[in-house]
Amino acid sequence: MPQLAVDGATLTYDDEGPRDSAEVPLVLVHGWTANRHRWDHQTTHFAERRRVVRLDLRGHGESSGAGVRTIEELAADVLALLDHLGIQRCVLVGHSMGGMIAQTITLAHPDRVERLVLVNSISRMTYNRGRGLLMAASTLVPFKLFVATNIQRAFAPGHPREEIREYIRASAATPREVVMTLYGAMRAFDVLDRLGEIRTPTLLVHGYHDIQLPVTQMLRMAKACPDAVVRIIDAGHELPVERPAELTAAIDSFVTAPAPV
Helix, strand or coil, X not given: CCEEEECCEEEXXXXXXXXXXXXXXXXXXXXXXXXXXXXXHHHHHHCCCCCEEEECCCCCCCCCCCCCCCHXXXXXXXXHHHHHHCCCCEEEEXXXXXXXXXXXXXXXXXXXXXXXXXXXXXXXXXXXXXXXHHHHHHCCCCHHHHHHHHHXXXXXXXXXXXXXXXXXXXXXXXXXXXXXXXXHHHHHCECHHHHHHCCCCEEEEEECCCCCCCHHHHXXXXXXXXXXXXXXXXXXXXXXXXXXXXXXXXXXXXXXCCCXX
């Protein structure tokens, strides 16, 4: 279990698959309160033929460190890991908050991203008045209830309850400071007006039943990034574990397709 010390944190990561592959490495970035194991299915599949890197973000999973305030700071951690591993160019895949990190990296360093995959992610959070009040009020409830409610809502109806409970327990182990600070960072994140700057081939893949980051918000991204490929899957917000095989197939099809001219 390799680790890297970065700016007051210790990042735990996995580096799997053949180093001598002609295919560009795949880098997987998980979302808020999650960890690198959200990508188990995708890692197993892609590591058969290409290098795959995934990490626990600062303060998540088996990585230490707190004090992070912005999506940009998390993006700097990911870039530090890539520099450490000697990866100059990659296929960058981000889920939810991880997709915000991936957008930040792509906008700042387009030369380092060969293809971009955003899974259940958005470029700007938008709430109607009722939902905005609900989200603001949710921060006033006890921390464990706040986490449990958000994770429960992330899954489409019918997902096995015991599996959801396991994800709730894992998320609740994330330090409160990290959870609440990054919750605010996600609400403040806004690069929608800059999406047109992205020339990297991009896949937007989203769960139809996502009520955390609704599909209508992803479609605003598709309008701002008209050359993006869009896939909608019958799932909620947690696509990597709700429909792992379908997500893996969508990513595989995208990264193996000829680059657009």
